[in-house]
Each structure stands twice: as C-alpha cells, then as structure tokens.
Amino acid sequence: MRRFFQRYTLHGVMVLPLFLYLLAFTGLPLLSCLMLSFTDAVSRVFPSWNNYLALFRLGQFRVALWNTLWLTGVGVSLEVLAGLGVALVLHRVVLGRTVVRTIVLTPLGVPTIVTGVMFMYLFGSTGYTNELLYRLGVLDTPVDWLMGDWRTFGVLLLAELWKVTPVVTLIMLAGLESIPESALEAAAVDGAGGWSRFWYVTLPLLRPALTMAVVIRAIDAFRIFELPLMLTGKNLPVLGTFAYSEYYDYNNPFTSAAAASLLLVIIALGIGGYLLVMVRRQEEIA
Amino acid sequence: MTARELWWYGGGLLAVVYTLVPLYLLFKISVSPPTEALTPHPSFGLHTLTGEHWRLLLTSGTLWPPLGKSVAVALWTMLGAVGIATPAAYVLARLPQTWKYGCILALFASRMVPEVGIALPVAVQFLRWGLVDTQLGLVLAHLVKVLPLVAWILVGTFETIPVELEEAAQVDGCHRLAVLRRVVFPLAAPGVAVAALFAWLESWNEFTYALYLSLTENTLPLQTYYYVTRGSWFDAATYAIFLTVPVLVVTAGLQRYLKAGYLAGAVKG
Numbered sequence: 001m002r003r004f005f006q007r008y009t010l011h012g013v014m015v016l017p018l019f020l021y022l023l024a025f026t027g028l029p030l031l032s033c034l035m036l037s038f039t040d041a042v043s044r045v046f047p048s049w050n051n052y053l054a055l056f057r058l059g060q061f062r063v064a065l066w067n068t069l070w071l072t073g074v075g076v077s078l079e080v081l082a083g084l085g086v087a088l089v090l091h092r093v094v095l096g097r098t099v100v101r102t103i104v105l106t107p108l109g110v111p112t113i114v115t116g117v118m119f120m121y122l123f124g125s126t127g128y129t130n131e132l133l134y135r136l137g138v139l140d141t142p143v144d145w146l147m148g149d150w151r152t153f154g155v156l157l158l159a160e161l162w163k164v165t166p167v168v169t170l171i172m173l174a175g176l177e178s179i180p181e182s183a184l185e186a187a188a189v190d191g192a193g194g195w196s197r198f199w200y201v202t203l204p205l206l207r208p209a210l211t212m213a214v215v216i217r218a219i220d221a222f223r224i225f226e227l228p229l230m231l232t233g234k235n236l237p238v239l240g241t242f243a244y245s246e247y248y249d250y251n252n253p254f255t256s257a258a259a260a261s262l263l264l265v266i267i268a269l270g271i272g273g274y275l276l277v278m279v280r281r282q283e284e285i286a
Numbered sequence: 287m288t289a290r291e292l293w294w295y296g297g298g299l300l301a302v303v304y305t306l307v308p309l310y311l312l313f314k315i316s317v318s319p320p321t322e323a324l325t326p327h328p329s330f331g332l333h334t335l336t337g338e339h340w341r342l343l344l345t346s347g348t349l350w351p352p353l354g355k356s357v358a359v360a361l362w363t364m365l366g367a368v369g370i371a372t373p374a375a376y377v378l379a380r381l382p383q384t385w386k387y388g389c390i391l392a393l394f395a396s397r398m399v400p401e402v403g404i405a406l407p408v409a410v411q412f413l414r415w416g417l418v419d420t421q422l423g424l425v426l427a428h429l430v431k432v433l434p435l436v437a438w439i440l441v442g443t444f445e446t447i448p449v450e451l452e453e454a455a456q457v458d459g460c461h462r463l464a465v466l467r468r469v470v471f472p473l474a475a476p477g478v479a480v481a482a483l484f485a486w487l488e489s490w491n492e493f494t495y496a497l498y499l500s501l502t503e504n505t506l507p508l509q510t511y512y513y514v515t516r517g518s519w520f521d522a523a524t525y526a527i528f529l530t531v532p533v534l535v536v537t538a539g540l541q542r543y544l545k546a547g548y549l550a551g552a553v554k555g
Contacts, residue, residue: 010462011380014373018437021370025408025430026396032407089298092291104301106309108544109537111491113507114526117514118308121315121523128311131328142326162308170544194290223400226493230514243402244497253406260403267398 030264036257051258060234061259064242067228068263070153071238072221072270075160079221080213082161083168084206090169091176105166112163116230119159123231148235156236159227164220168213175209176202211278215271222267239263316340316523324519343524352509353528356490358421359505363428363489367436368482370429375440376470380449390441393434404430405498412499419503427495432488436481443477444470480543487536490529 040048055061090101107115122129123145133139145155179202187197225240234245239259247256315323319336322329343349378389408427409418417423447470455465471478493507500508506529513521537544 011377015377016374017370018374018433021429021433022393022396025426026399026404029404029407029411030399032411033403036407085297086301089294089301092294093298095295100298100302104305105541105544106305106534109534110309110530111493111507111526111533113491113493113510114312114530115308117510117522117526118312120514121311121519122308126324126326126328128328128330131330134327162304219398223402225402230511240400240402243400243406247406247409247498253410256406257403260400260406263400264403267400271398 033257034261036254037261039254041252041254051254052262055255055258055262058255060237061242064237064239064259065262067153067236068222068224068239068266071156071160071224072218075157075221075224076214076217078157079161079165079168079217080210082165083213084172084210086165086169087172087176090173104169107163108166110163112226113230115159115163116227119155119162119227119231123155146232146235148232152232152236156224156227156231159231160221160224163227164217168217171209171213171216172206175206178209179205207282211275214274218270218274219267222263222270239266312523312526315519316527320520339520339524343521343528348509349525349528352504352506355421355424355503356506359424359428360486360489362421362425363432364482364485366425366429367432367485368478371433371437371440371481372471372474372478375437376444376466376474378437379441379444386441390438393438396434397431401431401494405495408495409498418499419501423499424496424505425489427499428489428492431492431495432485435488436485439481439484440474440477443474443481446477447473480540483536483540487533487540491533 035046037051038047038049039045040050041054086104090097090104093100121127125142125144125146127145129145130139130142134142143151145151183201183205184197187201192200223240224238225244228236228238229241229244233241237245240263243256243259243263246252246259314332316339317332317335317337318329319334319338322333378386381389405427408430412418412423415423417426451469451473452465455469456462460468491507492505493511496505496508497511504512506525510522510525510529513525
C-alpha cells in the first residue's frame with residue numbers, strides 16, 4: 001500500500017487540480033442550477049415543480065422550446081448538407097483549390113458576435129437584402145426580416161449556416177480523404193456511374209464522419225445563443241436567450257435555472273438517442 | 287470543361303461569394319459615410335471612403351478599457367489553462383486505455399453543458415463574493431470552457447511521446463521529476479503552444495460568461511454587442527473588425543491543427 005502511494009503520489013498531485021476545478025466550476029454549478037430549478041421562487045421550498053409548471057404556462061417559453069428544436073433539426077440538416085457539398089467541391093475542384101479552401105474556411109476565424117453584426121447589416125430594415133430586392137424590382141417597401149416570423153427563422157438559419165458550415169466541411173474533408181481511391185476505381189470498373197459511385201460507395205464510407213458531424217453540430221445548435229440574442233432578441237426566443245432574459249430582465253433565477261436544466265436534458269436525450277439509433281443501425285448492417 | 291465540372295465550379299463559386307459578401311459589407315460599412323450606409327437605399331460599392339469611424343474608434347477612449355480587459359483575461363486564462371491542464375494531461379495520457387477514454391469522454395461531456403446553466407449559479411455566487419466585473423472572476427469562468435479543450439489537445443500531444451524515452455532517462459539515473467522537466471515537457475512544447483493559442487482564442491471570443499459576469503466593465507465582444515443594441519452601425523463595424531483581426535491571424539496560423547473535434551463547443555451560433 002505504501003509503495004502504491006509512493007509511486008502514484010506525483011501523478012495524483014498532477015491530475016488533482018484539473019478535476020477539482022471541473023468539480024468546483026462545472027459540477028457544483030450544474031448541481032446548484034438543478035437545485036435552483038426545483039426550489040419554489042416564493043416560499044423557497046425544495047423540492048418543488050412550480051418553476052417548471054410556471055414555465056409551461058408561459059407562451060414565450062413554449063415558443064422558445066419549439067424554436068430551439070426546429071432550429072436544431074432544420075439547421076443541422078442544412079449545415080451537414082452544405083458542409084458535405086463544399087467538401088465535395090474542394091475534393092473535385094483542381095483549379096484554385098487552395099484559394100477556395102482558404103476563403104470558405106474563413107468563418108472559422110470570425111467570432112460569432114461579428115457574424116451577428118454582419119447579418120444585421122444584411123437583414124436590418126435598411127439592410128442590403130432589402131436594397132438588393134428593391135433594385136431587382138422584387139420589392140417596393142422594405143421587409144422587416146427580424147420581427148419574428150418564418151423569415152426571421154430563415155435569417156437565423158442563414159447566419160448560422162455562414163458561421164458553422166466550415167466545421168462540417170473540415171469533418172467531411174477528413175472523411176473523404178480517408179476513402180481509398182481503390183474502392184471508387186473498383187466500382188468504376190464494375191460499371192458504376194458517377195452518381196451511383198457516390199451513393200453506394202462514398203456515402204456509406206462517410207457514415208462515421210456524418211455521425212460525428214451531426215453530433216458535434218447538434219450539441220452546439222441546441223445551445224445557440226449569441227446569434228438569436230443579437231439578431232432577433234425577444235422576437236424569436238430560443239431556450240438559451242429565454243433563460244438569459246428570465247435572469248437578466250426579470251431577475252428570476254429560478255425559472256432561468258429551470259429553462260437551462262431543461263436545455264441540458266434535451267441535449268443529453270437528443271445526443272444519446274441519436275447515438276443509440278446509429279449504433280443499432282450499424283449493428284443491423286454488420 | 288464538361289458540364290459536370292461546371293456544376294462543381296458553380297457550387298464552389300456560390301460558397302465563395304456567400305462567404306465573402308458579409309465580410310465585404312462589414313469592411314465597407316466601417317469606411318462609409320452615414321449618407322451611404324444608414325439610409326433607406328444604401329450603396330453597394332465603395333464610393334466615398336472615410337476614416338472617420340476608425341479615428342473615432344481609436345480616439346474616443348471607449349476602446350481601451352474593454353481591450354485591456356479582454357487582453358488580460360485572455361492571457362490569464364491561457365496561462366491558467368496551460369498550468370492546470372498540462373500536468374493532468376500527461377497523467378491522463380499515461381493511463382490504461384479504458385480509463386483514458388473514460389476521462390476524455392468526461393472532458394468532452396463537460397463541454398456539452400449549456401453555458402446559461404453554468405453561468406447562472408456562477409453569476410449568483412460571484413455577486414456574493416464580489417467577483418462580478420473583475421478580471422479574476424471572468425478568468426475563473428473562462429477556464430470552465432477552456433480547460434477541457436486544452437486538456438484534450440494535450441492528451442493527444444503526450445500520447446505521441448513514447449514511454450520508452452522516459453524509461454531510458456530513468457535508467458540513466460534521472461529522477462522522475464527531472465524526466466518530466468528535461469525530456470517530456472520539452473518534447474511536448476509545440477503541442478502546448480498550440481493548446482495555449484486555442485485557449486487564448488476561446489477566451490478572446492467568449493461572450494456568454496462575460497455577459498453574465500459583467501455589469502459595467504465590458505470586454506471587447508460585449509462592447510461590440512453594446513453598439514449593436516444601440517443601433518450604432520459604424521461603431522459596431524469598427525469594433526467587430528478590431529475584434530476579428532487577431533482571431534483571423536491566429537486561426538490562419540493554427541490551420542494545420544484545426545481538427546473538427548477541437549471545434550466542438552467552440553463554433554456555435
């Protein structure tokens with residue numbers, strides 16, 4: 001026993017700070033967030049469901065919940081499609097590949113908050129989209145893109161697409177490069193055309209990369225915060241901005257904690273469920 | 287050129303244009319007079335250029351306090367993250383496979399947690415402790431986000447250093463601490479540098495924790511957001527560019543190391 005301690009004391013001392021830190025500043029806050037969410041705002045009774053009941057009575061919260069789910073579902077699908085498309089282009093295009101690659105990956109080096117600024121210029125009421133549509137003769141009166149209807153939803157999707165597609169592109173490029181040339185050649189020899197080579201060879205071999213892209217993107221998409229806060233504010237709330245405004249504008253940490261806790265549960269269930277389905281499907285194929 | 291190739295080039299062109307147009311507009315607004323940008327019919331080209339917004343950025347005095355705070359917080363976060371995560375990552379890298387993957391998974395999971403859930407209790411607690419609006423408070427919060435990432439990158443670095451090297455040094459009579467200091471850490475230095483740059487970037491960009499933990503002392507991203515909420519297009523543009531340029535430079539330098547995994551939790555809307 002003594003020898004064991006002598007041997008591993010150094011290692012223990014080296015690891016401890018990291019885990020203590022994460023315990024103190026991630027573990028404890030999470031616990032305290034959950035406890036807050038189950039504490040009655042008035043009587044301070046614990047445990048109580050009142051915060052959650054109050055949340056579901058709030059129209060704004062239900063809207064935020066649906067917006068988050070829709071944004072994640074539609075957004076992640078679009079981003080994966082776009083990222084795959086761009087990666088395929090980079091894989092095929094010979095002329096000027098480095099230039100194209102550098103340009104399409106630039107959004108990685110642009111802070112999200114700045115993405116918000118740029119899309120405000122594009123979709124503000126005196127923005128450039130309105131002006132372009134006016135000059136093309138499509139519009140006479142400017143459209144208010146950010147008032148919270150389906151168009152606002154579209155603007156958010158476009159802004160997110162701009163910012164995060166490069167991440168998917170990187171994942172897909174790595175996936176494409178791992179596909180052996182010989183597999184595609186063999187398919188070509190057997191008479192497969194371009195489309196069926198893509199559908200029956202490339203796409204199945206890209207499955208691990210696709211799974212990874214969906215998981216990585218979905219985790220972040222559920223937590224979307226800066227873009228809706230900047231572009232749409234309360235016109236189009238999501239769970240993140242809703243939780244923030246409950247705390248900041250209404251000084252109600254209890255409902256804010258409940259909304260944040262629900263967001264955590266949604267992320268865990270969403271990612272866990274997706275991975276479970278993918279593993280099961282993989283087993284069926286194998 | 288065949289029809290199919292044309293489609294590929296067309297797709298590439300679309301992606302390039304979609305990426306560049308917002309960036310161009312940001313630049314254009316930062317050098318346009320109000321008569322060209324904040325009107326019902328803004329112009330698309332660069333007609334009259336003005337350096338007025340840039341002059342205002344540098345001389346109005348609103349830039350320096352947030353810049354100072356951002357720089358200091360990012361530096362301390364970087365140092366803190368490297369100091370805490372480097373030794374830990376070394377040990378994790380030397381653990382048996384299953385333990386190692388368990389720990390990495392735990393680190394990854396801690397990056398999946400919604401910030402609004404952590405920032406809320408942290409903000410409530412820091413208000414009591416008087417840590418709101420301080421650099422220390424924000425560094426402590428940024429470490430929550432940065433530590434798992436840095437540890438993760440460094441585990442990968444230490445894995446590439448063969449154990450045999452350490453054993454050889456020990457056979458030659460080197461003490462265990464001296465092995466770390468003279469053999470392992472020098473070999474890991476490039477990886478540590480990359481991890482440090484990622485840490486700096488994450489802290490410089492960070493918005494959510496800063497929003498919860500600042501009342502009067504803004505960071506640069508908060509200052510940009512402040513101008514957006516006030517509707518000052520030109521200030522927002524100059525601040526946004528000022529915020530972006532260092533990020534672009536560092537990201538370009540890191541391009542070789544940009545693995546999609548590292549970006550999980552870092553690139554979100």
